[in-house]
Amino acid sequence: xxxxxxxxxxxxxxxxxxxxxxxxxxxxxxxxxxxxxxxxxxxxxxxxxxxxxxxxxxxxxxxxxxxxxxxxxxxxxxxxxxxxxxxxxxxxxxxxxxxxxxxxxxxxxxxxxxxxxxxxxxxxxxxxxxxxxxxxxxx
Amino acid sequence: xxxxxxxxxxxxxxxxxxxxxxxxxxxxxxxxxxxxxxxxxxxxxxxxxxxxxxxxxxxxxxxxxxxxxxxxxxxxxxxxxxxxxxxxxxxxxxxxxxxxxxxxxxxxxxxxxxxxxxxxxxxxxxxxxxxxxxxxxxx
Amino acid sequence: xxxxxxxxxxxxxxxxxxxxxxxxxxxxxxxxxxxxxxxxxxxxxxxxxxxxxxxxxxxxxxxxxxxxxxxxxxxxxxxxxxxxxxxxxxxxxxxxxxxxxxxxxxxxxxxxxxxxxxxxxxxxxxxxxxxxxxxxxxx
Numbered sequence: 001x002x003x004x005x006x007x008x009x010x011x012x013x014x015x016x017x018x019x020x021x022x023x024x025x026x027x028x029x030x031x032x033x034x035x036x037x038x039x040x041x042x043x044x045x046x047x048x049x050x051x052x053x054x055x056x057x058x059x060x061x062x063x064x065x066x067x068x069x070x071x072x073x074x075x076x077x078x079x080x081x082x083x084x085x086x087x088x089x090x091x092x093x094x095x096x097x098x099x100x101x102x103x104x105x106x107x108x109x110x111x112x113x114x115x116x117x118x119x120x121x122x123x124x125x126x127x128x129x130x131x132x133x134x135x136x137x138x139x
Numbered sequence: 140x141x142x143x144x145x146x147x148x149x150x151x152x153x154x155x156x157x158x159x160x161x162x163x164x165x166x167x168x169x170x171x172x173x174x175x176x177x178x179x180x181x182x183x184x185x186x187x188x189x190x191x192x193x194x195x196x197x198x199x200x201x202x203x204x205x206x207x208x209x210x211x212x213x214x215x216x217x218x219x220x221x222x223x224x225x226x227x228x229x230x231x232x233x234x235x236x237x238x239x240x241x242x243x244x245x246x247x248x249x250x251x252x253x254x255x256x257x258x259x260x261x262x263x264x265x266x267x268x269x270x271x272x273x274x275x276x277x278x
Numbered sequence: 279x280x281x282x283x284x285x286x287x288x289x290x291x292x293x294x295x296x297x298x299x300x301x302x303x304x305x306x307x308x309x310x311x312x313x314x315x316x317x318x319x320x321x322x323x324x325x326x327x328x329x330x331x332x333x334x335x336x337x338x339x340x341x342x343x344x345x346x347x348x349x350x351x352x353x354x355x356x357x358x359x360x361x362x363x364x365x366x367x368x369x370x371x372x373x374x375x376x377x378x379x380x381x382x383x384x385x386x387x388x389x390x391x392x393x394x395x396x397x398x399x400x401x402x403x404x405x406x407x408x409x410x411x412x413x414x415x416x417x
Binding site: 135 | 279313314315328330331336337340341344347348375380381382383384389390391393394415416417
């Protein structure tokens with residue numbers, strides 16, 4: 001049984017989804033773990049993680065538009081407003097999705113289904129460097 | 140310390156919740172792990188996992204009706220529409236709930252509270268076979 | 279490689295967020311695990327867990343107000359109403375956030391980012407004792 005920890009960064013260019021399945025797969029491969037789990041954490045409160053349909057990009061267009069409507073910018077009742085209109089909404093969109101994901105590793109690979117990919121979901125308009133930590137546990 | 144991996148399928152008959160607590164408990168028991176964690180992954184993007192109140196079924200009626208309103212079918216702005224009106228909504232409802240859950244195992248059992256059950260949340264209208272992977276880690 | 283399990287309670291005084299980062303950190307420290315993961319479960323269906331901005335309290339004011347609007351009390355279609363107006367809404371708010379969180383442990387500490395804290399999110403009006411289980415896995 002072993003623990004393997006690694007980290008990487010993703011450069012984002014505004015709101016939207018950025019696939020990281022390959023980076024996580026590479027760390028699992030490097031760990032040598034054949035059977036176990038992998039935990040991925042995004043170390044930010046204005047970006048999050050999602051498992052989402054990775055075949056047809058139109059699915060991710062709807063995701064973005066849906067969140068613009070579900071958590072609209074500029075609501076009168078927001079009080080956390082000093083860092084811009086996309087700040088408090090970024091925390092709220094983050095909390096409705098995920099900060100960490102844990103996925104089984106089977107035969108040395110993520111056990112994701114055919115259409116599942118892992119994505120960083122960026123909620124801020126300006127470019128950011130997003131730091132992720134990955135821990136693989138197993139044998 | 141050991142890793143135990145298993146999988147099972149759930150047949151769904153339209154939108155709604157299907158309890159899987161017993162199936163996950165059985166895999167934990169079979170693993171022989173007394174102390175550790177169990178990770179459950181649903182390998183689909185149009186169904187998800189929830190921990191929910193499992194005593195009074197009316198709680199799950201409200202869950203279903205709430206999601207019909209929160210993520211309504213047929214919105215004008217949806218562009219991911221080739222697979223039917225319940226396709227993009229199923230991805231959006233999935234992303235607001237969970238693809239994987241990790242639960243502590245204590246004394247050989249899921250450490251869930253009295254009213255907590257684990258459910259597959261089906262978001263599509265027609266029957267599906269849903270594949271789940273379960274990894275138990277511990278001693 | 280070891281497994282360390284512990285539990286604690288949080289007293290809540292109505293709807294809102296209650297930080298538990300320090301309690302979880304203390305259990306990780308006590309476990310002696312330097313490299314691995316920690317899983318936290320809240321054993322209730324009317325309170326949940328969130329990772330949220332822990333620097334500026336106004337961010338958490340917006341979180342509370344947002345959920346009051348996203349999942350309003352007193353909707354006509356609710357049928358799970360025997361335990362009060364804040365009962366079914368508490369389940370719905372719980373399911374949109376999290377029952378368990380798994381976080382990497384690096385150098386004996388939670389690998390959370392600078393602004394990330396872990397909180398119990400209480401969804402009921404009257405005071406409650408909330409039970410949490412914590413499992414640390416690693417070496």
